[in-house]
Amino acid sequence: MKRALPIVVVIVAGTVALMFLGLSTGRSAGTVGVAAGTALPGFSAEASTPEQALNNFLSDIQRRNWDRAFSSIERTSDTLNEQAFVQEWIGWNGGLRSFSSLERFDTRPLHATNSAAQMRVRLHWTTPVGPVENVRDFKLAHRGDSWKVIWDEAPKPNVPAQIVPVNYLRWDLVSGTAGQDWGSHNVDSPNVRIISMNAVDSAEGAVVMGEVVNEDTIPAFVNVNATLVDASGSAIDDESSFDKILHVLLPKQVTPYRIDFPHVSLGKVKNVRMDVKATLVPASSDPVIGVMNQKLETDAQGHSILRGDLLNESGQTVNIPHVIASFYDNNGKVVWVSDGYVEQALLPQSTESFAVEIPQTLAGKVQSFHVVVNQYSLQAS
């Protein structure tokens, strides 16, 4: 018994030492220079490196350990309180971020000195509309014996209490009361038309895209389907535009559409059959969302993007704005359609920035673009 006790003590001490080493040193797996995030419950030791400080911080964010995450940062603005900090991460007003969770993150050092460092983080979120990634740069500073994340985000300005006069249009559907008399219920479906179509090969497969216009004087609920046909006349695959279209089109409104055929090469396709369906639907012209300050840019990672701001010109909160952009070449032909969800809710009379990516191979061809905004509002659903 007396001989067993030292052995037990040695085993316990060894285990503790290994745990400490495992949690306090950087991660060795993965790409060189890239640290991967973790959801493992661990101990936030004093951060002796910028990577460790950022990993500790993001792990706390991931575990929603807000008190510790907030206390670990160094604020540049005294107006930032913990509530605003938390809202920055979990969203508010029913925005997409409110329904998302941080699945993992990858950190990459940009540059570092003995006193300051800058890190780039790729945040991988799980959301109801699929995985969403954002890239964010963090500044860190060496304070005393440890590194701290510098939080220089200014809190979002509060929307002042106000009354926004609204006089928007609304269309209701009335089914007639004339019984079942043949010919008495003949309200025609809206007249919509595909005004352009283009099929291209992409890295993920074939893509069919173009634009649809509502030529009628009433709103239409629109969906576009495409069937790929091979040389023998057999259908290879058929898909719909799903969420890559503005479904409710007001009179004379134009929407881009995009239909993806994953793992299908256009080389096998002889023909594409297009089908646009339009149905009568109750609709509202509110909210009006402006797309401001749009610019084609190259981001820090070298990707071509279209960046801009959404302006909610109405008095209704848009919980999940969805941006769909069509890009044209110098002949006015649609060469690409991109879309992206904005993670924060778009408050009345406020702006929110957005960015959608253009494939590098097409960026040089793009001469102009047009953006439409789909909106999902909890009030309306």
Place this chain on the structure above:
Amino acid sequence: MSWSINTACRLPSAHATLVSALLLGVAFGASAQESQLRVPSNAVAGQAASIATTGSGSATLYLNGPSISLKRDVQLGQDLDLTGKELLAAGRYIAVICAGSCSSAGFFVAPGKPASLTFVVHPSRAPVGVNDVISGVAFPFDQFHNLVLTRAPVQFQLTPKNSAPTSHNVQSRDGVAWFRTSSGKSAGPLQVSASLNDLSARRVVQQVASDPCNLRIKGQRTAKGILVETEPVRDCSGNPVPDGTIVTFTAKNGHDVSFVDAPVKQDVARATLLASGPVVVSAASGVASGNELRIGGKE
């Protein structure tokens, strides 16, 4: 006397086919025999009729029509009464009587007087100033929903809003009367009616403005940005476009572009564009594009 009435919808299709084949076979087989039946020559749907027989003794009557198959034990030499309910459907009937040998005769039941007028008009919305865009078709039916095939005068009347009505008189042929016409120059409801004797049916075609024409915009810088609005948006005939028609305002400042898709409300589309520098603002709706507006930078 026993009765056995089977309507077509009650009969299984195989059974109905068998009965029809039997009746047709009997009809052809009996054609050379002396006729024992005298069928009605002017039967009308929904009205009673009778079939006269000759001879004596008992026999079996089979009657097959568009919506009826009937078998009945009868006495030869007596008139066989058919009720109005047994002759609801217009069309060709075959009566077969069997007593040892069979004989048959066919007769036609004509539709009754027009009792309803079905009127189909297309489209429900028509842009103004389009040729032959509106069409209407009228079908007269009797009270048992038989299409009335005899010629009948149908009057189509078109009444635009705030205008005198115009009429087209058409004789129905084979149960159909129709017209085709162009839409007018003014937007608004067009009442279209079809009349046959004292029957009438009315539909409404909404004549709507065509594509916007001569879009003109004006704008000014405000504290919030640039407020732009159109002059009243009208089509080339001067009709105001329907509320909700989208006008796309575009502001360009170098490589910066801003768009707003604004709906027309009470003839005017209005939007606020955020831009601080000098901008060129333009507008488009459908196939129409408007003038360009140059607005200087914010002071």
